[in-house]
Amino acid sequence: MPFPYASGFVVTRSDEFAAASIAILKQHFSSARFSACPCVRDCFQTEKRKGLRSIYLIDTQTVSNPVRNGINPVHEDGDWIAVNVEEQGFQLGDWILTGFSGVITKKRCLEQLASAVEAVGNGELWYSRQDLSRLAKAYLSDEFDPHVAADDFALVHSLTPREKHICLMILKGLNNPQIAESVNVSINTVKTHALSVMRKVNVHSRAELIALAVQQTTTSPKNHPMNGA
Numbered sequence: 001m002p003f004p005y006a007s008g009f010v011v012t013r014s015d016e017f018a019a020a021s022i023a024i025l026k027q028h029f030s031s032a033r034f035s036a037c038p039c040v041r042d043c044f045q046t047e048k049r050k051g052l053r054s055i056y057l058i059d060t061q062t063v064s065n066p067v068r069n070g071i072n073p074v075h076e077d078g079d080w081i082a083v084n085v086e087e088q089g090f091q092l093g094d095w096i097l098t099g100f101s102g103v104i105t106k107k108r109c110l111e112q113l114a115s116a117v118e119a120v121g122n123g124e125l126w127y128s129r130q131d132l133s134r135l136a137k138a139y140l141s142d143e144f145d146p147h148v149a150a151d152d153f154a155l156v157h158s159l160t161p162r163e164k165h166i167c168l169m170i171l172k173g174l175n176n177p178q179i180a181e182s183v184n185v186s187i188n189t190v191k192t193h194a195l196s197v198m199r200k201v202n203v204h205s206r207a208e209l210i211a212l213a214v215q216q217t218t219t220s221p222k223n224h225p226m227n228g229a
Contacts, residue, residue, distance in 0.1 A: 004121045005055045005079075007033040009043040012059035017084070021057065021113055028114040040066045053204070054078040055117060060085050061106065065098075073099030079120050079205055084109050101207045102126025123194055124175050125206050132173045146171035149213035157200040166193040170206055171213055 008029075010021050018036035025034045037043040040056065040063070054077065058066065061084040066073065073080040081102045082095055095103050101120040104112050116126040125132075150168035153159055159167060162183075169179040176194070180187045194206070203209045 003029050003031050005029075005032050005053055007035070008055045008057070008117070010034065010036045010057045010059065011038070011040050011043060011063050012036060013038045013062035014059065017059055017062070020110055021083075024110060024113050025117065029117070038063070040071055055120065056080045057083050057113075057117075059083055067098045073208075077204070081116055081120060081126065083113070096125075096127070096207050096210060099205070099208050099211055101205045103131075120205075122176070123191060123198075123206060125173075146213070149216065152216065153197075153201055153213070159197060159200060163193050163197050163200070166190060167197045167201075167209070170194060170197070171210060 008025060010018050010025075012018050012021075022034045022036060025032075035043070040058070043054075043056065056073075056078055058080065060082050065082075066080075076099075080100045081104065082100050083104045084106045085095075085103050087105050087107065102116050102125055104116050104126070112126075119126050146168055149171055150164055153167055154164040165183060166179060169182060174182065176187050176190045179190045179194075183190070198204065198206075198209060201209060201212065203212060
């Protein structure tokens with residue numbers, strides 16, 4: 001599958017981290033342009049290639065969360081990954097509900113960088129299974145029902161029965177291989193249906209789809225900070 005990004009940006013104020021991360025990314029994704037910048041606003045694309053997007057890697061050790069500066073990834077182009085995140089005090093809900101497709105903790109940042117970018121580029125989320133399980137428990141405790149959310153999306157956005165089912169699996173936190181096994185189709189078929197769902201709902205990532213589903217639920221976990229299960 002072709003790399004979906006025209007360019008990538010490492011948003012950091014550390015020259016050492018910028019050099020190391022860009023070297024890793026260029027080695028794995030030679031077709032994309034990667035560069036570093038100290039501020040999110042400085043790296044928004046001025047030119048957009050048709051059908052291609054950018055990915056933004058936000059170094060949380062040197063740059064504050066863009067949401068605090070009035071930039072919400074949910075409403076912007078491209079995909080977003082928070083990197084160098086401290087494990088202590090980490091709250092998955094805060095990141096996923098604001099549109100981040102993944103989080104890489106400080107301990108394994110450079111090790112996981114390329115894998116995370118590749119996964120997010122394929123339309124998946126990059127969060128640990130433990131974190132996603134904790135989030136699922138938080139959803140359940142607040143009576144979030146992915147079935148209801150999928151029904152609402154299907155009704156409002158005219159999803160086909162298969163698209164509705166794929167949407168439900170995404171809202172349950174399943175990845176592409178798990179969905180493919182569940183519905184007995186190929187992973188490429190899952191990707192095609194998932195992209196169709198996101199196009200109809202007018203979102204750009206699975207994180208944004210989940211965030212929208214939660215925001216449209218009256219008992220949204222967004223209003224109940226998640227401090228772990």
